[in-house]
Amino acid sequence: MNAELFERAFSQCPLVAILRGLTPGEAPAVGDALVDAGITIIEVPLNSPHPLESIGLLARRLAGRAVVGAGTVLTIEQVRQVASAGGQLIVSPNSDPEVIRAGVAAGMACAPGYYTATEAFAALAAGAHALKLFPADSAVPAMLKAQRAVLPREVPVLAVGGITPDTMAAWRTAGADGFGLGSNLYRPGKPASAVAADARRFLQSLSELA
DSSP, rough: OOOEEEEEEEHHHHEEOOOTTTOTHHHHHHHHHHHTTTTOOEEEEESSSSSSHHHHHHHHHHTTTEEEEEESSSSSHHHHHHHHTOEEEEOOSSSOHHHHHHHHTTTOEEOOEEESSSHHHHHHTTSSEEEETTTTSOOHHHHHHHHHTTOOOOOOOESSOOOOTTTTHHHHHHOOEEEEETTTTTTTTTOOOHHHHHHHHHHHHHHOOO
């Protein structure tokens, strides 16, 4: 099950690389750079150029080394498309129970976005495997700390939105199990070597939180 693969990868490195804007031409080099640096969960948002092609390329190239999936998944049809491309993970900015159930039924790990406790519990009821607090940069760690008092401890919560190596500590103290890394890790056209260097900075900060 892809949910088990996600759980295993997340336990080894709880960072998700969000490659918004990635092109198929960039995908192999950027994927290799991330995995070589130590990040093994990769998300290609569906509002990127030819995202299904990039997901397929990465899923084949990194098979056995990384969990690859899609972000900004908003419809059941998109779930089907990602599954057909070989994606193993569905990430959404919102909590749509139908999309979550479709992802679970397709055998994929599902990490929907939430902001309130009501949204979080609705996502869990639909079968979500992890929760994505989004956008974290419009919230404060104290909000997550309050939510963690009621959310099931075994459910991973990722803080996503504006995360930098310097802000990880406050979120981890508040109860974040992991982080989604967007434009502070990757921007369209950024060389793979620079992506790898920034990935190592995030990993260094993460190691200091242990």
